[in-house]
Amino acid sequence: MENQAVYFKGLFSKRLKHSSDMLSAESPFTVMVRKEVADHVRSWRFIVMVILIILTFIGSMYVSLGMIRNAVANEKDPDHLFVYLKLLTITDHTFPPFHIFISFLGPLLGIGLGFDAVNAEQNNGTLTRLLAQPVYRDNLLLAKFTGALIVISVLFLSLGLLMIGGGIIITGVPIEPVEFLRILGFILLTILYVGFWLSLSICLSVVFKHAATSALTAIGIWLFFAFFYGFVVNIIAKALLPDNGFMAPEQALAYNNLLLDLLRIAPGQLYNDATTTLLMPSVRSLGPLTMEQMAGAIPSPLPLKESIMIVWPQITGLIATITVCFAVTYRLFMRREIRT
Amino acid sequence: MENPIIELDGLTKIYGSVRAVDDLHLKIGKGEIFGLLGPNGAGKTTTILMMLGLAEPSAGTAFVCGLNATTNPIAVKRKVGYMPDSVGFYDSMTALENLMYIGRLNGIPEEQTEVRARQTMEMVGLAGEMDKKAAAYSRGMKQRLGLADVLIREPEVIILDEPTLGIDPSGVKEFLSFIRHLSRQQGLTVILSSHHLHQVQQVCDRVGIFVGGKLLVEGNIETLSRNLFGEESFTVVVTVRDPLPASWNLRKEVEQFAAIRNINVSDKSVEFSCTEDLTPDIVRFFVEKGLNVMGVHKKEFGLDDIYQRYFENNLKKNISDGKSGGLFQRSFFKKIKTQ
Numbered sequence: 001m002e003n004q005a006v007y008f009k010g011l012f013s014k015r016l017k018h019s020s021d022m023l024s025a026e027s028p029f030t031v032m033v034r035k036e037v038a039d040h041v042r043s044w045r046f047i048v049m050v051i052l053i054i055l056t057f058i059g060s061m062y063v064s065l066g067m068i069r070n071a072v073a074n075e076k077d078p079d080h081l082f083v084y085l086k087l088l089t090i091t092d093h094t095f096p097p098f099h100i101f102i103s104f105l106g107p108l109l110g111i112g113l114g115f116d117a118v119n120a121e122q123n124n125g126t127l128t129r130l131l132a133q134p135v136y137r138d139n140l141l142l143a144k145f146t147g148a149l150i151v152i153s154v155l156f157l158s159l160g161l162l163m164i165g166g167g168i169i170i171t172g173v174p175i176e177p178v179e180f181l182r183i184l185g186f187i188l189l190t191i192l193y194v195g196f197w198l199s200l201s202i203c204l205s206v207v208f209k210h211a212a213t214s215a216l217t218a219i220g221i222w223l224f225f226a227f228f229y230g231f232v233v234n235i236i237a238k239a240l241l242p243d244n245g246f247m248a249p250e251q252a253l254a255y256n257n258l259l260l261d262l263l264r265i266a267p268g269q270l271y272n273d274a275t276t277t278l279l280m281p282s283v284r285s286l287g288p289l290t291m292e293q294m295a296g297a298i299p300s301p302l303p304l305k306e307s308i309m310i311v312w313p314q315i316t317g318l319i320a321t322i323t324v325c326f327a328v329t330y331r332l333f334m335r336r337e338i339r340t
Numbered sequence: 341m342e343n344p345i346i347e348l349d350g351l352t353k354i355y356g357s358v359r360a361v362d363d364l365h366l367k368i369g370k371g372e373i374f375g376l377l378g379p380n381g382a383g384k385t386t387t388i389l390m391m392l393g394l395a396e397p398s399a400g401t402a403f404v405c406g407l408n409a410t411t412n413p414i415a416v417k418r419k420v421g422y423m424p425d426s427v428g429f430y431d432s433m434t435a436l437e438n439l440m441y442i443g444r445l446n447g448i449p450e451e452q453t454e455v456r457a458r459q460t461m462e463m464v465g466l467a468g469e470m471d472k473k474a475a476a477y478s479r480g481m482k483q484r485l486g487l488a489d490v491l492i493r494e495p496e497v498i499i500l501d502e503p504t505l506g507i508d509p510s511g512v513k514e515f516l517s518f519i520r521h522l523s524r525q526q527g528l529t530v531i532l533s534s535h536h537l538h539q540v541q542q543v544c545d546r547v548g549i550f551v552g553g554k555l556l557v558e559g560n561i562e563t564l565s566r567n568l569f570g571e572e573s574f575t576v577v578v579t580v581r582d583p584l585p586a587s588w589n590l591r592k593e594v595e596q597f598a599a600i601r602n603i604n605v606s607d608k609s610v611e612f613s614c615t616e617d618l619t620p621d622i623v624r625f626f627v628e629k630g631l632n633v634m635g636v637h638k639k640e641f642g643l644d645d646i647y648q649r650y651f652e653n654n655l656k657k658n659i660s661d662g663k664s665g666g667l668f669q670r671s672f673f674k675k676i677k678t679q
Contacts, residue, residue, distance in 0.1 A: 124431070131394060
């Protein structure tokens with residue numbers, strides 16, 4: 001820095017130049033993340049998404065608060081003592097619980113925050129200008145991802161904490177540490193899930209030059225996995241697999257597991273599996289269980305560690321898909337021509 | 341050249357089968373204003389991107405400020421300011437915010453960012469428009485903001501890609517004289533790419549003409565014109581009031597001047613091409629002949645003529661070589677003629 005200052009002698013006051021040696025500047029990455037967060041928070045599309053999510057949150061909380069008395073009194077339910085988990089999961093079947101809503105709205109939020117991350121910069125001519133600064137090229141991608149992830153995390157964390165706080169005020173029941181950890185796990189999972197759609201849409205924003213194309217492709221992928229994928233897998237399974245009635249039990253079990261594994265390619269399925277297990281402690285398995293496996297089991301809630309063990313493959317799967325999307329984005333972006 | 345600040349050695353960039361930049365050797369000295377001239381698609385921007393390490397050369401090396409731009413781009417980008425041809429800003433931010441963002445990215449401490457940004461804005465003459473949204477900026481203002489963007493980090497070299505594109509003529513003049521002033525005052529090295537020849541001519545110390553990825557020629561304008569036009573480097577046009585008598589045999593009469601190579605007579609004017617400056621002699625000759633001289637114009641060869649001459653040569657060569665590049669050059673040739 002010092003030798004550069006020579007060329008601008010007298011342009012900027014001496015006082016400033018002296019102090020520049022003492023002050024340390026932020027790293028370019030932090031600066032970029034800060035700008036991304038500011039951009040998201042001020043953008044209309046984020047505000048609209050947040051309003052939508054907050055409305056569904058209030059809606060589902062309203063419904064479950066109305067039913068919480070009956071749910072907690074229901075002694076047949078092994079989970080009936082977990083008031084706060086019940087708040088998140090019970091429903092009167094007219095309004096779905098919050099985690100089901102998020103499995104639909106989460107992708108939209110992720111896509112909304114990422115679909116024009118890179119191509120908008122390129123189309124506006126800001127990409128060349130940005131990369132002509134002394135910053136590493138991958139810092140841009142990383143900042144885009146981190147910035148949006150910070151925004152999402154803050155949103156869901158504050159919603160979760162608001163729910164707990166509101167619950168304490170309304171019901172007067174203190175929260176169990178296990179419950180708190182489970183809810184925290186649910187929030188982290190939600191962030192991961194939205195993070196997957198975010199990284200997918202950032203990847204598409206590198207692939208496609210036009211923001212509209214990348215948004216539509218991302219929404220197409222989301223719709224495919226949300227509505228058609230299960231349908232397609234079932235049709236193919238029906239056509240290819242023999243009829244259930246003619247199969248030995250072991251064979252039927254094997255086919256059933258295969259079917260479930262195929263369905264779990266969809267990230268929405270992974271998310272649903274994982275949230276159900278975390279929010280309903282009595283869930284012991286995500287697939288079919290044989291009678292021998294069930295023998296001697298008492299219908300009681302599992303400890304947190306066991307629940308996490310059950311959903312560990314799902315969590316790993318989500319992290320893996322995020323990593324794959326991110327790696328593809330890197331591969332495409334790092335050596336690409338940045339000219340408009 | 342002693343210690344060039346930019347040294348390109350055999351720089352080559354190949355896109356598929358196209359050689360966008362072909363074996364480029366170039367040295368640019370410190371404090372120089374160098375003009376990269378050439379038609380669109382000649383490889384100017386590609387060369388610039390390689391100097392900044394934003395594109396990887398297929399062969400050869402680019403050294404900027406003694407650093408290899410391909411292997412050490414961050415260090416190079418700290419010393420080089422680059423203004424792209426279609427400079428864009430974040431529309432949702434004000435001009436000052438845009439500039440402060442760039443300042444922060446360049447590691448200017450937070451406490452000084454705003455002061456520096458304001459000073460730079462004042463320097464480029466945007467003091468009154470600082471708090472306007474960048475979206476409300478006109479093309480010329482954006483160009484100035486782009487320059488502020490380059491200057492805020494106090495670079496050693498500034499590279500301007502088509503800086504005059506889309507600005508009105510008076511704006512261009514102001515912009516270029518500002519750049520020249522800046523370069524002279526602070527010893528900045530400036531590289532300017534353009535296809536507007538006369539504009540570049542006003543400010544550049546040296547120019548390089550680029551065609552089809554090759555640097556055809558480099559040097560200052562006088563040298564270029566002497567090399568090219570050789571003998572006929574002085575042209576004098578004399579205009580008279582009354583039409584010249586058709587019977588008058590001018591050719592014979594001016595034989596006394598050995599330096600005259602060619603005479604071109606039209607209705608009221610005569611064009612002399614000569615090897616030395618004969619303007620006073622020719623005027624005296626006309627006056628002695630009793631002709632009413634209305635005007636005398638000494639033509640100096642500008643870049644336009646140099647450019648055109650190079651194209652002519654190149655065109656002929658390409659046609660005889662049967663190269664496909666000729667088609668493109670021909671269409672460009674037509675374009676500069678109609679300008």
